[in-house]
Amino acid sequence: MAAEAFFDTSVLIYLLAANDSRTGIAQSLLAGGGVISVQLLNEFAAVARRKTQMSWEQIEQALADIRILCEAPVGLTTEIHEAGLSLAERYGFHVYDALIVASALYAGCKVLYSEDMQDGQIIGSLTIQNPFRTK
Numbered sequence: 001m002a003a004e005a006f007f008d009t010s011v012l013i014y015l016l017a018a019n020d021s022r023t024g025i026a027q028s029l030l031a032g033g034g035v036i037s038v039q040l041l042n043e044f045a046a047v048a049r050r051k052t053q054m055s056w057e058q059i060e061q062a063l064a065d066i067r068i069l070c071e072a073p074v075g076l077t078t079e080i081h082e083a084g085l086s087l088a089e090r091y092g093f094h095v096y097d098a099l100i101v102a103s104a105l106y107a108g109c110k111v112l113y114s115e116d117m118q119d120g121q122i123i124g125s126l127t128i129q130n131p132f133r134t135k
Helices: 009-013 021-031 038-052 056-069 078-091 095-106
Strands: 005-007 111-113 126-129
Touching (some): 005 009, 005 021, 005 095, 009 021, 009 038, 021 056, 038 056, 078 095, 095 111, 095 126
Parallel strands (some): 005 111, 111 126
């Protein structure tokens, strides 16, 4: 994998938002392609079902569309799990955020788009960017 961008779940969720300025930003980012993880697919399904009341058929279609735009999802391996735990301890991340960072690093991405982590933080060769932040 050599994609530049890795997406956090929030970027995917904003694809569903109605009347939200972040939807256009999320669409533009995903149109350029990038990487996601199986964890993000699961988080997306959980949030879409709970918060937007999407049907399972709608969720499956949305995930299929996302997988067309992104490279094959990074699977959760023992290696990524262990790296995630180390990142959680070192940086104080919630374990699920740490797994996203570990997956992005594993995929060789240069940027992780997330509104849930510290904008501008650099971890190894990865920079966290909040694409929704107003300057």
